[in-house]
Amino acid sequence: MQFNKLGIDKDTQVALYQRMLKPRLIEEKMLLLLRQGKISKWFSGMGQEAINIGVASALTAEEFILPMHRNLGVFTTRDIPLHRLFAQWQGKAGGFTKGRDRSFHFGSQEFKVVGMISHLGPQMGVANGIALAELIQGEKKVTAVFTGEGGTSEGDFHEALNLASVWSLPVLFCIENNGYALSTPTKEQYNCEHLADRAVGYGMESHILDGNNVEEVYTKVSELCKSIRENPRPVMIEFKTFRMRGHEEASGTKYVPEELLNTWEKKDPLVTYENYLLKEKILNNEMINSFKEEYQAEIDQHLKIAFDQPPIVSDANTEINDLYKESNYEEVAPNSETANIRLVDAISEGLRQSMEKHGDLVIMGQDIADYGGVFKVTEGFLDQFGKDRVRNTPICESIIVSMAMGLSIRQTKAVVEMQFADFVSTGFNPIVNYLAKVHYRWGQNADVVIRMPCGAGVGAGPFHSQTNEAWFTKTPGLKVVYPAFPYDAKGLLATAINDPNPVLFFEHKALYRSKYQEVPTAYYTLPFGEAALLRQGEEITIVTYGMGVHWALEVLDSHPNVKADLLDLRTLQPLDMKAVYQSVKKTGKVIILQEDSLFGGVASDISAMVMENCFEYLDAPVKRVASLDTPIPFAKNLEDTYLPKSRFASELLTLLKY
DSSP, rough: OOOSSSSHHHHHHHHHHHHHHHHHHHHHHHHHHHHHTTOOOOOOOOOOOHHHHHHHHHOOOOSEEETTTHHHHHHHHOOOHHHHHHHHHTTTTTTTSSTTSOTOEEETTTEEEEOOOOOOOOHHHHHHHHHHHHHHHHHHOOOOEEETTTTGSHHHHHHHHHHHHHHTOOOOEEEOOSSSTTEEEEEGTOOOSSSGGGGGGGTEEEEEEEEEEEHHHHHHHHHHHHHHSSSOOOEEEEEEOOOOOOOGHHHGGGOOHHHHHHHHTTTTHHHHHHHHHTTTTOOHHHHHHHHHHHHHHHHHHHHHHHHSSSOOOOOHHHHHHHHHHHHHHHHOOOOSEEEEEEHHHHHHHHHHHHHHHTTEEEEEEEEEEEEEETTTTTTTTTHHHHHHTEEEESHHHHHHHHHHHHHHHTTTTEEEEEESGGGGGGGHHIIIIIITTTTHSSSOOOEEEEEEEOOSSSSTTTSSSOHHHHHHHHTOOOOOEEESSSHHHHHHHHHHHHHOOOEEEEEEEHTTOOOOOESSOOOOOOOTOOOOOEEEEESEEEEOOOOHHHHHHHHHHHHHTTOOOEOOOOEEEEEOOHHHHHHHHSSSSEEEEEEEEESHHHHHHHHHHHHHHHOOOOSSEEEEEEEEEEOSSSHHHHHHHHSHHHHHHHHHHHHOOO
């Protein structure tokens, strides 16, 4: 291993050595504590310190870095107080996640670090989003994101690199090729000589570096960062290294050939660099011992601080209250001037006015720019707001959602259009595992709205007709909005964009151009969690939302003798159960109508809550009416049978006679 050919001054050489020594000593202490049963788990990065320290040292303190669980050196190089790291690993309040997540699954705006989630792939998109925000803001910065060679097999990795290249995002993609993804060797992960070769397919620059040579890493990454700041573009670096210990300590290394371990042990980045610095008389043993004594004293002192902290006190109210970032609803009353417009027009108008109100709001989606979206919601937006804020995307829902998360980390609002709500399945992971959980985990909000054109009745078949709101109402941390009228859609969309939390905004395609209403022309908001009482009666309560509202209105219009309360929920999370209970206590009977299939839908939870809280007021069983528990068919007669519209009237009349 060759050193000192790259013009690094002696002070920097000593600093690089010290930065590698510190995490190594921490690791040795952690392994001792693990054997003593004082910590529960450890992911070792021994042998990979040169990559951590080289990359982190090349970035400025204001540039974001997204490490993995073997990148302890990133955290120590960023000077995060050790007692906070130790408290994090022990699940103590002094850590970063209030005991809600472990190891390096956290982020910190203070230290410009964003840790990974176990699904790995989304953090590539988060890095893209951070870089995009900084690029739009005119900041000359680099974002560095880590993954292992195993992580390059995930689809998100390829989506992220492709989009970073297409949009010229200043992201440094760092691949730690350390030989094994848990126990799976590289020969079973990919069939090319070097992972860096893949960059050619994305039209991006790549480099292969000796990941055990801290000087090579530091100088090359410094050079690249300087270049990227002036000429924004993504760059892939494959660091050749080796994982000397197990995936985590319980895994061991029995699957690794002994000769391979012996070969890489001789390339230990700390030992080889120390020997070089001793040989060149840049270091001496007295200095090394002094560094070790200083770090070991710091480690012991900070461990004591962490161990002395009491266990987390569990409080249900605190847990629930930390699910969302506090949202202060800003009421903007509607103006008196109105226009008779369609649902699709109201959504477009609301989105446009929100873009005018929030000068940093970015919207992303397939075909939304020049084409104006498949439903023409964003027609004309490109001319008004420019390509920085109205961004066509490739077909890559997962990484676009993750990018919206990255924009939020840089305090930039994002609206993502799913071309059809059905397609959200390919972006499901970052929604339910990143956006939904991030504020609860480490206090970072996801200021993201995902628009969801949904619903049947248009003969679009199984992949363009689903109304899949129950996928998300089940997930704590998300808000779900489902308007049935143009007036509600415009006001609720404005509120969704103002809300600093992730919102799924459902828009029924069959209502886009079929439902007109007088809608205020100016910007206004409507509150979440307030159902609308559309009809009043003493005999029965009808609870529904979306297209179900219009089906229920048709039935009531055709049966004028039925005296019913008709509640349009409008938002499903938060859910206005107070209005439901109030009506049920008045009428004694309730029927819940949803377009979604029956089992596991929103109606099931409403039914259960009514039974639990209003049982003594009921004069009949709670009735649910929903679509068949099958996929949505294409042919009209099959679709009509699938949907509950034709069954609702008879079920309503039957319940009235009970």
